[in-house]
Amino acid sequence: MATIGMAVARDFEDSEFVIPRDRLQAAGHTVVVLGAAVGERIKGKRSEQVAKVDLAVSDADPADFDALVIPGGYSPDHLRLDPKMVAFVRKFGKGDRLIAAVCHGPQLLIEADLVSGRRLTSWPSIRKDLEHAGGHWVDAPVCVDGNLITSRNPGDLEVFSEAIIDKLAANSNSANVGWQGRA
Amino acid sequence: MATIGMAVARDFEDSEFVIPRDRLQAAGHTVVVLGAAVGERIKGKRSEQVAKVDLAVSDADPADFDALVIPGGYSPDHLRLDPKMVAFVRKFGKGDRLIAAVCHGPQLLIEADLVSGRRLTSWPSIRKDLEHAGGHWVDAPVCVDGNLITSRNPGDLEVFSEAIIDKLAANSNSANVGWQGRA
Numbered sequence: 222m223a224t225i226g227m228a229v230a231r232d233f234e235d236s237e238f239v240i241p242r243d244r245l246q247a248a249g250h251t252v253v254v255l256g257a258a259v260g261e262r263i264k265g266k267r268s269e270q271v272a273k274v275d276l277a278v279s280d281a282d283p284a285d286f287d288a289l290v291i292p293g294g295y296s297p298d299h300l301r302l303d304p305k306m307v308a309f310v311r312k313f314g315k316g317d318r319l320i321a322a323v324c325h326g327p328q329l330l331i332e333a334d335l336v337s338g339r340r341l342t343s344w345p346s347i348r349k350d351l352e353h354a355g356g357h358w359v360d361a362p363v364c365v366d367g368n369l370i371t372s373r374n375p376g377d378l379e380v381f382s383e384a385i386i387d388k389l390a391a392n393s394n395s396a397n398v399g400w401q402g403r404a
Numbered sequence: 405m406a407t408i409g410m411a412v413a414r415d416f417e418d419s420e421f422v423i424p425r426d427r428l429q430a431a432g433h434t435v436v437v438l439g440a441a442v443g444e445r446i447k448g449k450r451s452e453q454v455a456k457v458d459l460a461v462s463d464a465d466p467a468d469f470d471a472l473v474i475p476g477g478y479s480p481d482h483l484r485l486d487p488k489m490v491a492f493v494r495k496f497g498k499g500d501r502l503i504a505a506v507c508h509g510p511q512l513l514i515e516a517d518l519v520s521g522r523r524l525t526s527w528p529s530i531r532k533d534l535e536h537a538g539g540h541w542v543d544a545p546v547c548v549d550g551n552l553i554t555s556r557n558p559g560d561l562e563v564f565s566e567a568i569i570d571k572l573a574a575n576s577n578s579a580n581v582g583w584q585g586r587a
Contacts, residue, residue, distance in 0.1 A: 295478060298508075298529050299529070301529050301532075302528060302529050325481075328529075331532055331533065331536075332532055345485060346481045346482070346484050346485050346511075349484075349514055349515055349537075350514065350533040350536065350537075353514075353533065353536035353537050354532075354533075354536050
């Protein structure tokens with residue numbers, strides 16, 4: 222099965238961390254929480270969930286992951302200030318690996334220069350920022366553009382999680398994607 | 405003296421509301437808190453300050469104000485989703501009235517299409533969004549470009565407040581700015 226990184230900083234939208242994580246794990250995948258410092262316990266903005274960092278992003282190699290999930294809330298506003306996180310995401314995206322971002326998650330994609338020419342959705346407050354970055358913004362529960370999956374808000378999390386799981390399955394059946402050899 | 409609007413929604417950075425408000429009032433100016441609903445009591449992100457809305461932005465006329473101050477925190481992310489607030493700010497800026505924004509405050513200026521060609525600063529996470537919007541971003545405690553005043557963070561609030569007070573005084577001595585006739 223696949224290994225999926227989740228990029229998290231403080232004040233993440235609680236449900237946008239826990240629902241994709243639970244759905245991906247239930248589908249048999251391994252979820253690795255990526256943050257600034259291994260072992261750190263990060264609180265969600267509603268104080269409902271805690272994400273424990275499994276691996277510091279400075280020690281993470283994009284080649285070890287089949288997908289990267291970016292929950293929203295205020296977490297992406299903090300993540301985009303971490304040069305190591307931005308470098309990881311940029312390298313991940315340039316390799317055309319699966320990236321899934323929800324709500325404010327695409328702010329991190331702006332910082333990593335991965336938005337230009339892509340079709341995507343988000344929390345509506347950052348629509349203009351995504352359009353200025355060259356993205357084609359759509360209003361849909363889930364938007365799949367190649368290996369980029371985006372959703373708008375917590376109400377979209379089930380279809381968002383399904384789209385990630387479906388894309389992982391499709392990629393595992395594709396000759397030019399890496400992780401099927403490691404299953 | 406001048407009348408200054410402060411645009412506020414939930415989770416504003418507490419000090420970025422209270423310090424400019426107090427300094428402006430101490431200089432003899434009138435501060436009017438603008439929000440979605442008159443009488444609403446809005447909490448700061450640190451739960452240290454409450455801003456009571458004096459006037460709904462839907463009832464506010466830019467012509468009645470000499471300056472608009474936009475505190476940061478997560479408040480601007482909410483304000484930019486309010487079409488009435490965005491319309492007010494756009495009209496305010498197009499009239500070349502004094503706008504002062506700190507931290508994430510310039511997000512509201514992006515939404516109101518007031519950034520292109522302007523020199524400004526901000527909290528660093530939105531630097532790229534401001535540059536994509538056509539702004540020229542600088543790293544300085546306070547940046548004054550005509551009637552646009554911006555600062556980076558709570559540590560800049562004293563020079564930010566001073567710059568607003570100085571600009572109000574300069575504008576009051578200028579023949580082509582409106583409020584001196586109403587003093």
